[in-house]
Amino acid sequence: MSDFWWRPLTTLALLLLLALPLWGIFGLATALAVLCGSLLLLLFFHLRQLRELDIWLQQPEPSAVPHGSGLWEQTFSSLYHLMRLQSRSQRRLSVTLERFQDAAKAMPDGIVVLDEVDRIEWCNSMAEVHFGLDNERDRGQHISYLLRQPQFADYLNARNYSEPLLLKSARNRDTTLSIQMVPYGDKQKLLISRDITQLERVEAVRRDFVANVSHEMRTPLTVVGGFLETLLHMDRWEVQQTRKHLQLMLDQTHRMQRLVEDLLTLSKLESAQDALKDERVNVPQLVSTLANEAQTLSAGRHEIRLMLTSASGVLGSEHELRSAFGNLLSNAVRYTPEGGEITLRWEKKGGEGVFSVQDTGEGIEPHHIPRLTERFYRVDRSRSRETGGTGLGLAIVKHVLSRHQARLEISSKPGEGSTFSVCFPARRLLEQGA
Numbered sequence: 001m002s003d004f005w006w007r008p009l010t011t012l013a014l015l016l017l018l019a020l021p022l023w024g025i026f027g028l029a030t031a032l033a034v035l036c037g038s039l040l041l042l043l044f045f046h047l048r049q050l051r052e053l054d055i056w057l058q059q060p061e062p063s064a065v066p067h068g069s070g071l072w073e074q075t076f077s078s079l080y081h082l083m084r085l086q087s088r089s090q091r092r093l094s095v096t097l098e099r100f101q102d103a104a105k106a107m108p109d110g111i112v113v114l115d116e117v118d119r120i121e122w123c124n125s126m127a128e129v130h131f132g133l134d135n136e137r138d139r140g141q142h143i144s145y146l147l148r149q150p151q152f153a154d155y156l157n158a159r160n161y162s163e164p165l166l167l168k169s170a171r172n173r174d175t176t177l178s179i180q181m182v183p184y185g186d187k188q189k190l191l192i193s194r195d196i197t198q199l200e201r202v203e204a205v206r207r208d209f210v211a212n213v214s215h216e217m218r219t220p221l222t223v224v225g226g227f228l229e230t231l232l233h234m235d236r237w238e239v240q241q242t243r244k245h246l247q248l249m250l251d252q253t254h255r256m257q258r259l260v261e262d263l264l265t266l267s268k269l270e271s272a273q274d275a276l277k278d279e280r281v282n283v284p285q286l287v288s289t290l291a292n293e294a295q296t297l298s299a300g301r302h303e304i305r306l307m308l309t310s311a312s313g314v315l316g317s318e319h320e321l322r323s324a325f326g327n328l329l330s331n332a333v334r335y336t337p338e339g340g341e342i343t344l345r346w347e348k349k350g351g352e353g354v355f356s357v358q359d360t361g362e363g364i365e366p367h368h369i370p371r372l373t374e375r376f377y378r379v380d381r382s383r384s385r386e387t388g389g390t391g392l393g394l395a396i397v398k399h400v401l402s403r404h405q406a407r408l409e410i411s412s413k414p415g416e417g418s419t420f421s422v423c424f425p426a427r428r429l430l431e432q433g434a
């Protein structure tokens with residue numbers, strides 16, 4: 001017999017035991033009357049407990065479960081435990097839900113939860129930014145009322161979500177979004193948006209780069225191919241003429257070699273797989289060597305001056321710095337007319353180490369200056385080519401400097417000359433020299 005039955009049966013047995021002597025002493029009627037009275041009291045007691053339960057059920061607060069007594073004590077105590085378990089699992093559920101919402105809010109992608117008829121149920125803050133939605137205000141609105149672009153309406157109606165849709169953001173026309181609908185659960189959908197503006201830009205840069213390289217290669221290849229064809233079809237090779245052709249082909253081959261070398265240097269710097277070497281670079285010595293090389297390059301056409309007012313060295317890659325400084329110097333020689341002056345300086349300014357190349361050349365119009373370090377950007381394409389430029393020199397300089405946490409400053413006046421300065425932060429300087 002279960003525990004439940006013991007108490008009522010014991011109470012009943014006690015009442016009967018009480019009634020028996022009463023029957024013997026006062027007769028059957030008295031005994032029955034006492035028994036009935038006791039049972040009525042018992043009934044009243046149970047009804048009162050039942051009423052308490054009923055009142056509690058109107059507002060079932062776990063902390064306000066009635067205490068009860070007798071049989072009801074056990075029942076109310078079980079109820080209390082059940083309520084506590086339930087509220088604990090409810091708390092756990094709401095914490096999980098909150099965590100999920102926090103995670104969804106922090107996502108870099110926009111998320112809109114749509115119901116079975118495409119009404120907004122919830123959206124995160126990135127979706128608010130992408131689509132101009134408001135999570136509170138727009139709940140229950142049909143998504144097509146708020147995203148009114150025709151391409152989006154077509155995408156929504158086609159019900160084929162295997163491919164993402166590319167869309168200009170309604171809020172900012174410069175932003176491109178990739179939108180993907182993901183059906184889930186019971187006919188619900190997630191609308192996921194991603195800002196791919198940067199990706200598109202990178203892709204455009206890549207396309208331009210391939211186009212530029214092809215263009216740069218095509219001209220010398222056409223020249224070489226043209227001369228080879230001429231030579232092939234000549235009945236008799238005249239030594240003088242042939243030598244001229246071969247010289248031109250050699251010039252074009254050198255041009256392609258320079259281009260390929262610069263491309264390889266740039267790609268090595270860009271891949272940045274090898275960590276920067278921390279060599280002790282003796283800058284005064286490096287700059288003196290470069291000044292001598294500039295004399296050779298200039299072949300006496302310019303006056304080259306050297307001003308070393310600092311003995312500091314730099315922590316970095318000697319090979320890369322030689323290439324960067326060399327590019328600045330060769331530009332000064334190439335863009336300064338005969339008779340001009342070129343001054344190389346290594347000095348300390350405001351705690352920084354500054355290497356600069358100043359020329360009295362043709363100078364640069366201000367609007368070109370911010371774009372000079374872009375790959376293949378030239379102020380005057382034919383002037384650059386005539387002097388053997390590849391259009392990659394300053395792009396290489398920029399990469400080398402960024403690996404050394406240094407910056408490039410350009411100041412120039414058209415017709416008067418330019419100064420290109422490389423500024424190294426104090427933490428890269430070696431005070432005692434290298």
Ligand code: ADP
Binds near residue numbers: 335379385392395418
């Ligand atoms: P390039 O091989 O064409 O010289 P760079 O990247 O070295 O390529 O330079 C980009 C452009 O910047 C050059 O084409 C030129 O127009 C301009 N430039 C660079 N240095 C100087 C300078 N010292 N004086 C005038 N213009 C310069």
